[in-house]
Amino acid sequence: MEAPLVNSANEEVGRVALPEEIFGTPVNEALLWEVVRMQTANRRRGTHATKTRSEVVGSGRKLWVQKGTGRARVGDRKNPLWKGGGTIHGPQPRSYAYSMPKKKRRLALRSALASKARDGELVVVDGLGLTEISTKALAANLKAMGIDNALIVVPERDEVLEKSARNLPKVKVLRVEGLNVYDVLCFEKLVLLKGALERIQERV
Structure with a gap:
């Protein structure tokens, strides 16, 4: 599998190979729902x-x-049957967290990435052309690429890009180690920096 490699001006500057074992995975919608x-x-x-x-x-x-009043027996005013009384079997603080097998989570992530490639929502870029922190410049670059809703995946910490994107409501920058199914599916486009492809292959 191959995908075009574009620059910040949306010009194709080459082709990149997409790992078949990741982006060729059959999309398992039931597993995606579970994760x-x-x-x-x-x-x-x-x-x-x-x-x-x-x-x-x-x-x-x-x-x-x-006894003796003709009325039903009763205790104090905190009785749950009275207005202002306690609540019977009401919700109490608890954790909703649970886990899934690591193999299933990895398969779901591969399936989510494959779904983006299948639907033509995967964009591989060699860089976004930012030399300093600038939300305006990042928004302009994404607009030139026809993108307004995207998850941008970077291979490692990129303070310039992360701070430039934090005020864009429909854009999120995520490092490879934080890549997850929910965020991949939540955004319309998946934008991968070229260096992130190798890191993704190592992780999943």
């Missing part, structure tokens, strides 16, 4: 909480005597 579900679950904070009758502020006095 995205795991990632979104792991991102949940799980800080929701309701107060039980032991946590509600109020008196513990018994409201009326047990």
Whole structure:
């Protein structure tokens, strides 16, 4: 498999070979769903909480005597059946995180990358032409390439590119070690810097 290599002016300057074992992987949509579900679950904070009758502020006095009034027996005002009382079986802080086998996660990542190549949403660039931190310059370069919604994958830390992209709401810069299924599928285009291809092959 091959893909065109373009520069920041969207001019083709060569061709690059795409590893068949990654970008030729059959797209497994069910596995992609599983991994995205795991990632979104792991991102949940799980800080929701309701107060039980032991946590509600109020008196513990018994409201009326047990017998002789003709009314139903009752305890204190914190009874869950009363307005302002505690909550029965309400949500409590917990972790939603769970894990999946590493082989399945790697296969899902290969499947996500292959889906971008299959759908023509993969762009390989030799550089984005930034010499200093400039959101305006990065936005102009991406516009020249016909891109306004993209995940840009870099082989290593690139402070100039990362800081230039942080104010663009539909652009995210990610290093190869942080590459994941959710982000690959979340953005319309996957932009790979040339050096990132080899690093991706080593990782997956």
